[in-house]
Amino acid sequence: MPTDASDSATPAVPRRRRDVRVDATGVRLRPVERRDLATLFEFEIDAESNALAGTKPRTREAFFAAWERNLVNPEIHARVIELDGARGDGAVEIVGTIARFQANGQDHIGYWISRAHWGKGIASRALESFLDLEPRRPLHATAATNNARSRRILEKCDFVLVHVRTDQETERFLEREIAEFVLG
Numbered sequence: 001m002p003t004d005a006s007d008s009a010t011p012a013v014p015r016r017r018r019d020v021r022v023d024a025t026g027v028r029l030r031p032v033e034r035r036d037l038a039t040l041f042e043f044e045i046d047a048e049s050n051a052l053a054g055t056k057p058r059t060r061e062a063f064f065a066a067w068e069r070n071l072v073n074p075e076i077h078a079r080v081i082e083l084d085g086a087r088g089d090g091a092v093e094i095v096g097t098i099a100r101f102q103a104n105g106q107d108h109i110g111y112w113i114s115r116a117h118w119g120k121g122i123a124s125r126a127l128e129s130f131l132d133l134e135p136r137r138p139l140h141a142t143a144a145t146n147n148a149r150s151r152r153i154l155e156k157c158d159f160v161l162v163h164v165r166t167d168q169e170t171e172r173f174l175e176r177e178i179a180e181f182v183l184g
């Protein structure tokens, strides 16, 4: 599994060739790096995104501390989602993240797209691409039941709804009804 730690251990292999996945529509997945964190934090604190996901944004300090741990955790496979030419000037822009991580002893996936880029099919294409890269199965995913966008994305990629539950409010999440999905 590619991680930042393994990348730094093999500097002779160009990351661009070895570890960047680009689909036909210009959606690119590459490993997360420290230099990405300030941009990802801006995505994390967007109020509308949090309302849709049923989450509470972390403080900047908590966010950076969590990602410092994530970057060296071999149980986390995290990718930045980039879009070729998103600004129309030929540049590559960071538009989100997607990751496989452990929760309750299971492999889960999650994703987050910058609100400026919602509705362009980016999460759908990123998930499809990520599932080609990520061999672990089963993969679990949860979405607030009122997060129709996320539920639609999961269903398009053959995740199956297996359970609906209500979760209490925590430091990180609002009280919400959760749909649990699995890809076997």
Ligand SMILES: CC(C)(COP(=O)(O)OP(=O)(O)OC[C@H]1O[C@@H](n2cnc3c(N)ncnc32)[C@H](O)[C@@H]1OP(=O)(O)O)[C@@H](O)C(=O)NCCC(=O)NCCS
Binding pocket: 048, 049, 050, 052, 053, 110, 111, 112, 113, 114, 117, 118, 119, 120, 121, 122, 123, 124, 125, 142, 143, 144, 147, 148, 149, 150, 152, 153
């Ligand atoms: C959920 C999220 C990832 C969607 O990203 P996106 O790139 O806009 O999604 P896509 O454009 O690939 O696909 C959205 C799908 O939902 C559909 N959709 C959009 N609004 C909808 C609505 N109100 N009801 C039902 N479906 C809707 C779109 O038509 C599209 O389906 P289609 O491809 O069949 O047309 C993004 O809004 C986000 O990051 N939200 C904040 C964080 C979050 O919710 N993460 C997921 C936590 S479970």
